[in-house]
Amino acid sequence: MTETLTKPLTLTLADVQAAAGRIAGAVVRTPTMRSETLSRITGAEVYLKFENHQFTAAYKERGALNALLHLTPEQRAKGVIAASAGNHSQGLSYHGTRLGVPVTIVMPKTTPTVKIMQTEAVGGKVILEGESFDEAYAYARSMEAQLGLTLVPPFDDPLVAAGQGTVALEMLEDEPDLDILMVPVGGGGLISGVAVAAKGLKPAIKIIGVQTAEFPAFYTLMTGKKVDSRQVTLAEGIAVKEPGMFTRGVVLDVVDEIRIVSENFIEEAISLLLDIEKTVVEGAGAVGLAALLPTNDGTRKRTEFKGKKVGIILTGGNIDQRFLANVILRNLVRSGRIGRVSVLLDDRAGALSRIAQIFTDHNANIIEVTHQRIFGNLSAKSTQTDIEFEVRDRAARDRLFEALERAGYKFDVITLQGNKGQRFTRSNGD
Structure with missing residues (x-):
């Protein structure tokens, strides 16, 4: 059943809880599990949230579905459009097709082939435009106006963020004693929803956002520090140049800290998750673990997390097979x-x-x-x-x-x- 609501200008725990009820049964209730080996390596008590177990292998289904369920009958008939580096497009296409809503996706030309193919496989119409998410987004906005489609943003939207926040509700239901949540950050939709939900349930919990050093928009916003970057990253799912306007307000209000990690640590995290947990995680999904890892030579240690219960969201598993092979081999060289x-x-x-x-x-x-x-x-x-x-x-x-x-x-x-x-x-x- 579809319900039509006025889009909120704020985001509250009640919004996230309502989204959880709305999408229940249509998305996978993924497990939160303790990793004995990663806990030993990092010194923290590591709990992994396996969002790569969703049907489309990413958490993005949650926010996309919540937004789709707010469309009017007229909007459903005309269809929706979105710009996405991949995972939002798959979630929107899958649930749009399931609900009978036509879905058009604008992707950057740099999007991995696996994400293009998977989006088309679940019913989305893909248009490749621009070299970055921002260029693809500008093109999607122009098509929105021309064709009368409804834009479903990948992150800068209260309904989308509320859906993503349901991840935190499940994590704290499974493990109420979590001290810290490590959350991948691109445009800010996930961390907005997660932070509002987690802080609403447990005000003392610490929310740490993690970005790749190649796209440190929120890190720069919160710290004022400039980071030299080539803007080429394995974590293309969080390769966003500018924070969302809605999400930046939420993040500045409720998120405790934003950190950045290098590509080398992201690669190592992907390899460890495959080797230890036998789970495939894309670059964006591995940054939370990357922020906990010590260096092989012992020059970087994370003693601040020792003994803390740290929840890490493995946001997605859609990684190009060739890139994954390269990551594995490169980490064998490092080791x-x-x-x-x-x-x-x-x-x-x-x-x-x-x-x-x-x-x-x-x-x-x-x-x-x-x-x-x-x-x-x-x-x-x-x-x-x-x-x-x-x-x-x-x-x-x-x-x-x-x-x-x-x-x-x-x-x-x-x-x-x-x-x-x-x-x-x-x-x-x-």
């Missing part, structure tokens, strides 16, 4: 399990066999070997050989390096940035 060295060898029979034996002796699996004989500062009798390998862990990798050094090989370690980090310089006799 020391995959390495690459550039070694100077004599260009003669048996040279490669002799160095390969050292790798074999240290249980290092050679993945790839490439040779360079022409370019660079090489003797005509030498060859530069790049060897990519896999070992058990960082300690095993270091023992391999030490063995190569003892054998007299000169080599460079290739880093993720493509640089050659000089590790050993002893000549091999050339």
